Amino acid sequence: MTKKQTIEEGSEFIPKFDDNGLITAIAQDAKTGQILMVAYMNRQALDLTIQTGYATYFSRARQKIWKKGQESGHLQKVEQILVDCDQDCLILKVNIEAGQCHVGYRSCFYRALKKNTDKKLVFIADKDYDPQKIYQ
Amino acid sequence: MTKKQTIEEGSEFIPKFDDNGLITAIAQDAKTGQILMVAYMNRQALDLTIQTGYATYFSRARQKIWKKGQESGHLQKVEQILVDCDQDCLILKVNIEAGQCHVGYRSCFYRALKKNTDKKLVFIADKDYDPQKIYQ
Numbered sequence: 369m370t371k372k373q374t375i376e377e378g379s380e381f382i383p384k385f386d387d388n389g390l391i392t393a394i395a396q397d398a399k400t401g402q403i404l405m406v407a408y409m410n411r412q413a414l415d416l417t418i419q420t421g422y423a424t425y426f427s428r429a430r431q432k433i434w435k436k437g438q439e440s441g442h443l444q445k446v447e448q449i450l451v452d453c454d455q456d457c458l459i460l461k462v463n464i465e466a467g468q469c470h471v472g473y474r475s476c477f478y479r480a481l482k483k484n485t486d487k488k489l490v491f492i493a494d495k496d497y498d499p500q501k502i503y504q
Numbered sequence: 505m506t507k508k509q510t511i512e513e514g515s516e517f518i519p520k521f522d523d524n525g526l527i528t529a530i531a532q533d534a535k536t537g538q539i540l541m542v543a544y545m546n547r548q549a550l551d552l553t554i555q556t557g558y559a560t561y562f563s564r565a566r567q568k569i570w571k572k573g574q575e576s577g578h579l580q581k582v583e584q585i586l587v588d589c590d591q592d593c594l595i596l597k598v599n600i601e602a603g604q605c606h607v608g609y610r611s612c613f614y615r616a617l618k619k620n621t622d623k624k625l626v627f628i629a630d631k632d633y634d635p636q637k638i639y640q
Contacts, residue, residue, distance in 0.1 A: 401537025
Protein backbone atom coordinates (compact mmCIF):
# COMPACT_ATOMS: atom_id res chain seq x y z
CA MET A 369 0.00 0.00 0.00
CA THR A 370 1.15 3.55 -0.70
CA LYS A 371 1.28 5.97 2.22
CA LYS A 372 -1.99 7.52 1.00
CA GLN A 373 -3.65 4.10 0.90
CA THR A 374 -2.33 3.26 4.37
CA ILE A 375 -3.89 6.44 5.73
CA GLU A 376 -7.16 6.19 3.81
CA GLU A 377 -7.82 2.47 3.57
CA GLY A 378 -5.85 1.07 6.48
CA SER A 379 -6.81 0.18 10.01
CA GLU A 380 -3.97 1.98 11.72
CA PHE A 381 -4.89 5.16 13.58
CA ILE A 382 -2.38 7.80 12.42
CA PRO A 383 -3.94 11.14 13.38
CA LYS A 384 -2.46 14.02 11.43
CA PHE A 385 -1.75 17.10 13.51
CA ASP A 386 -1.33 20.42 11.70
CA ASP A 387 1.64 22.81 11.79
CA ASN A 388 0.50 23.96 15.24
CA GLY A 389 0.31 20.38 16.47
CA LEU A 390 -3.49 20.40 16.48
CA ILE A 391 -6.28 18.28 15.01
CA THR A 392 -9.90 19.41 14.60
CA ALA A 393 -12.42 17.56 16.76
CA ILE A 394 -16.20 17.75 16.39
CA ALA A 395 -18.32 16.82 19.40
CA GLN A 396 -21.58 15.24 18.25
CA ASP A 397 -24.41 14.18 20.55
CA ALA A 398 -24.34 10.36 20.42
CA LYS A 399 -28.11 10.16 20.96
CA THR A 400 -29.48 12.89 18.70
CA GLY A 401 -26.74 13.45 16.12
CA GLN A 402 -26.70 17.17 16.91
CA ILE A 403 -23.31 18.78 16.39
CA LEU A 404 -22.47 20.42 19.71
CA MET A 405 -19.15 22.17 19.20
CA VAL A 406 -15.87 22.15 17.31
CA ALA A 407 -12.55 22.36 19.12
CA TYR A 408 -8.92 21.30 18.75
CA MET A 409 -6.70 18.67 20.31
CA ASN A 410 -2.98 18.30 20.55
CA ARG A 411 -1.44 14.85 21.04
CA GLN A 412 -1.72 15.11 24.82
CA ALA A 413 -5.38 16.15 24.73
CA LEU A 414 -6.19 13.23 22.43
CA ASP A 415 -4.33 10.79 24.67
CA LEU A 416 -6.14 12.11 27.75
CA THR A 417 -9.48 11.81 25.96
CA ILE A 418 -8.76 8.18 25.07
CA GLN A 419 -7.41 7.35 28.53
CA THR A 420 -10.08 9.06 30.64
CA GLY A 421 -13.12 8.65 28.40
CA TYR A 422 -13.93 12.34 28.76
CA ALA A 423 -13.39 14.90 25.99
CA THR A 424 -10.26 16.94 26.58
CA TYR A 425 -9.19 19.67 24.18
CA PHE A 426 -6.39 22.15 23.71
CA SER A 427 -7.53 25.73 24.12
CA ARG A 428 -5.97 27.88 21.41
CA ALA A 429 -6.97 31.07 23.27
CA ARG A 430 -5.47 29.98 26.59
CA GLN A 431 -2.79 27.74 25.04
CA LYS A 432 -3.42 24.92 27.47
CA ILE A 433 -5.09 21.57 27.96
CA TRP A 434 -8.75 21.94 28.79
CA LYS A 435 -11.02 19.19 30.00
CA LYS A 436 -14.44 20.16 28.65
CA GLY A 437 -16.67 20.93 31.62
CA GLN A 438 -13.87 21.28 34.17
CA GLU A 439 -15.35 24.64 35.20
CA SER A 440 -19.02 24.31 34.24
CA GLY A 441 -19.41 20.64 35.13
CA HIS A 442 -20.83 20.11 31.64
CA LEU A 443 -18.67 17.11 30.73
CA GLN A 444 -18.66 15.08 27.54
CA LYS A 445 -18.53 11.32 28.07
CA VAL A 446 -17.01 9.86 24.93
CA GLU A 447 -18.79 6.88 23.42
CA GLN A 448 -16.88 6.60 20.14
CA ILE A 449 -14.11 8.39 18.23
CA LEU A 450 -14.35 8.53 14.42
CA VAL A 451 -11.64 9.66 12.04
CA ASP A 452 -11.97 10.87 8.46
CA CYS A 453 -10.34 9.59 5.27
CA ASP A 454 -7.11 11.61 5.49
CA GLN A 455 -7.06 11.34 9.29
CA ASP A 456 -6.90 15.07 9.94
CA CYS A 457 -10.28 15.41 11.62
CA LEU A 458 -12.07 13.57 14.44
CA ILE A 459 -15.66 13.17 15.56
CA LEU A 460 -16.32 12.46 19.21
CA LYS A 461 -19.70 10.84 19.77
CA VAL A 462 -20.50 12.05 23.25
CA ASN A 463 -23.12 11.67 25.93
CA ILE A 464 -24.02 14.88 27.71
CA GLU A 465 -26.28 15.99 30.53
CA ALA A 466 -26.25 19.76 30.02
CA GLY A 467 -25.78 22.57 27.53
CA GLN A 468 -22.32 22.57 25.94
CA CYS A 469 -21.91 26.14 24.71
CA HIS A 470 -20.49 28.74 27.10
CA VAL A 471 -23.14 31.19 25.86
CA GLY A 472 -25.82 28.99 27.42
CA TYR A 473 -27.08 26.91 24.52
CA ARG A 474 -27.02 23.14 24.13
CA SER A 475 -24.95 23.49 20.95
CA CYS A 476 -22.61 26.26 19.84
CA PHE A 477 -24.55 26.27 16.56
CA TYR A 478 -27.63 28.16 17.75
CA ARG A 479 -27.89 30.54 14.78
CA ALA A 480 -28.49 30.03 11.08
CA LEU A 481 -28.06 32.29 8.10
CA LYS A 482 -31.44 33.72 7.17
CA LYS A 483 -32.74 32.47 3.82
CA ASN A 484 -31.90 34.67 0.85
CA THR A 485 -29.53 36.86 2.83
CA ASP A 486 -25.80 36.77 3.35
CA LYS A 487 -25.49 38.88 6.48
CA LYS A 488 -28.44 38.18 8.76
CA LEU A 489 -28.63 35.42 11.37
CA VAL A 490 -31.72 33.93 12.95
CA PHE A 491 -31.70 32.17 16.31
CA ILE A 492 -32.79 28.55 16.04
CA ALA A 493 -32.55 27.50 19.70
CA ASP A 494 -33.40 28.59 23.22
CA LYS A 495 -30.85 28.70 26.00
CA ASP A 496 -30.40 25.55 28.02
CA TYR A 497 -28.92 27.16 31.11
CA ASP A 498 -27.84 30.54 32.50
CA PRO A 499 -24.08 30.88 32.01
CA GLN A 500 -23.88 33.62 34.68
CA LYS A 501 -24.90 31.05 37.28
CA ILE A 502 -22.32 28.53 36.06
CA TYR A 503 -19.25 30.60 35.27
CA GLN A 504 -17.92 32.82 38.08
CA MET B 505 -22.69 45.46 23.16
CA THR B 506 -18.99 44.59 23.28
CA LYS B 507 -17.40 43.13 20.17
CA LYS B 508 -17.53 39.67 21.78
CA GLN B 509 -21.26 40.09 22.50
CA THR B 510 -21.91 41.30 18.97
CA ILE B 511 -20.26 38.16 17.61
CA GLU B 512 -21.78 35.73 20.10
CA GLU B 513 -25.21 37.16 20.82
CA GLY B 514 -25.90 39.27 17.76
CA SER B 515 -27.79 38.56 14.57
CA GLU B 516 -25.13 39.83 12.19
CA PHE B 517 -23.25 37.20 10.23
CA ILE B 518 -19.54 38.04 10.65
CA PRO B 519 -17.68 34.86 9.65
CA LYS B 520 -14.15 34.80 11.01
CA PHE B 521 -11.57 33.57 8.54
CA ASP B 522 -8.23 32.36 9.91
CA ASP B 523 -4.72 33.58 9.05
CA ASN B 524 -4.95 31.67 5.77
CA GLY B 525 -8.28 33.28 4.94
CA LEU B 526 -10.20 30.06 5.62
CA ILE B 527 -13.14 28.97 7.77
CA THR B 528 -13.93 25.37 8.71
CA ALA B 529 -17.17 24.00 7.23
CA ILE B 530 -18.85 20.75 8.25
CA ALA B 531 -21.24 19.14 5.78
CA GLN B 532 -24.02 17.33 7.63
CA ASP B 533 -26.76 15.28 6.00
CA ALA B 534 -29.92 17.36 6.50
CA LYS B 535 -32.08 14.23 6.65
CA THR B 536 -30.07 11.85 8.84
CA GLY B 537 -27.75 14.14 10.82
CA GLN B 538 -24.74 12.13 9.67
CA ILE B 539 -21.57 14.20 9.42
CA LEU B 540 -20.36 13.71 5.86
CA MET B 541 -17.11 15.65 5.57
CA VAL B 542 -15.13 18.61 6.84
CA ALA B 543 -13.60 21.12 4.46
CA TYR B 544 -12.58 24.78 4.28
CA MET B 545 -13.97 27.89 2.62
CA ASN B 546 -12.44 31.21 1.75
CA ARG B 547 -14.67 34.27 1.35
CA GLN B 548 -15.26 33.52 -2.33
CA ALA B 549 -16.22 29.89 -1.69
CA LEU B 550 -18.68 30.97 1.00
CA ASP B 551 -20.20 33.61 -1.29
CA LEU B 552 -20.54 31.06 -4.11
CA THR B 553 -22.18 28.59 -1.72
CA ILE B 554 -24.72 31.19 -0.61
CA GLN B 555 -25.35 32.43 -4.17
CA THR B 556 -25.64 29.06 -5.92
CA GLY B 557 -27.13 26.94 -3.13
CA TYR B 558 -24.48 24.27 -3.72
CA ALA B 559 -21.55 23.65 -1.37
CA THR B 560 -18.35 25.17 -2.71
CA TYR B 561 -15.08 24.87 -0.83
CA PHE B 562 -11.47 25.98 -1.12
CA SER B 563 -9.12 23.08 -1.67
CA ARG B 564 -6.02 23.51 0.48
CA ALA B 565 -4.16 20.82 -1.47
CA ARG B 566 -4.93 22.33 -4.88
CA GLN B 567 -5.19 25.93 -3.62
CA LYS B 568 -8.32 26.64 -5.60
CA ILE B 569 -12.07 26.94 -5.45
CA TRP B 570 -13.76 23.58 -5.64
CA LYS B 571 -17.46 23.00 -6.14
CA LYS B 572 -18.12 19.73 -4.32
CA GLY B 573 -19.13 17.15 -6.91
CA GLN B 574 -17.88 19.09 -9.94
CA GLU B 575 -15.99 15.97 -11.02
CA SER B 576 -17.94 13.14 -9.39
CA GLY B 577 -21.38 14.66 -9.81
CA HIS B 578 -21.92 14.09 -6.08
CA LEU B 579 -23.20 17.56 -5.29
CA GLN B 580 -24.34 18.96 -1.96
CA LYS B 581 -27.54 21.00 -2.12
CA VAL B 582 -27.44 23.35 0.83
CA GLU B 583 -30.58 23.57 2.93
CA GLN B 584 -29.26 25.65 5.81
CA ILE B 585 -26.01 27.25 7.01
CA LEU B 586 -25.34 27.35 10.76
CA VAL B 587 -22.59 29.29 12.50
CA ASP B 588 -21.09 28.74 15.93
CA CYS B 589 -20.78 31.11 18.89
CA ASP B 590 -17.49 32.74 17.90
CA GLN B 591 -18.36 32.55 14.20
CA ASP B 592 -15.25 30.65 13.16
CA CYS B 593 -16.97 27.44 12.09
CA LEU B 594 -19.93 26.62 9.85
CA ILE B 595 -22.28 23.70 9.43
CA LEU B 596 -23.88 23.14 6.04
CA LYS B 597 -27.04 21.09 6.27
CA VAL B 598 -27.06 19.42 2.88
CA ASN B 599 -29.18 17.15 0.76
CA ILE B 600 -27.24 14.51 -1.16
CA GLU B 601 -27.96 11.75 -3.60
CA ALA B 602 -24.68 9.83 -3.48
CA GLY B 603 -21.63 9.01 -1.42
CA GLN B 604 -19.59 12.08 -0.50
CA CYS B 605 -16.15 10.68 0.27
CA HIS B 606 -13.66 10.27 -2.58
CA VAL B 607 -12.70 6.86 -1.13
CA GLY B 608 -16.20 5.61 -1.96
CA TYR B 609 -18.07 5.94 1.31
CA ARG B 610 -21.15 8.00 2.05
CA SER B 611 -19.24 9.89 4.77
CA CYS B 612 -15.51 10.51 5.16
CA PHE B 613 -15.91 9.20 8.71
CA TYR B 614 -16.08 5.47 7.91
CA ARG B 615 -13.68 4.31 10.62
CA ALA B 616 -13.76 4.43 14.41
CA LEU B 617 -11.09 3.92 17.01
CA LYS B 618 -11.42 0.39 18.38
CA LYS B 619 -12.54 0.30 22.03
CA ASN B 620 -9.72 0.13 24.56
CA THR B 621 -7.04 0.78 21.98
CA ASP B 622 -5.31 3.93 20.81
CA LYS B 623 -3.92 2.75 17.48
CA LYS B 624 -6.43 0.41 15.85
CA LEU B 625 -9.32 1.45 13.61
CA VAL B 626 -12.42 -0.53 12.75
CA PHE B 627 -14.50 0.09 9.63
CA ILE B 628 -18.06 1.09 10.46
CA ALA B 629 -19.49 1.49 6.94
CA ASP B 630 -19.61 -0.17 3.55
CA LYS B 631 -18.73 1.64 0.37
CA ASP B 632 -21.52 3.50 -1.38
CA TYR B 633 -19.98 3.58 -4.83
CA ASP B 634 -16.82 2.58 -6.72
CA PRO B 635 -14.54 5.61 -6.95
CA GLN B 636 -12.61 4.08 -9.87
CA LYS B 637 -15.76 4.31 -11.97
CA ILE B 638 -16.37 7.92 -10.99
CA TYR B 639 -12.95 9.53 -10.98
CA GLN B 640 -10.91 9.20 -14.18
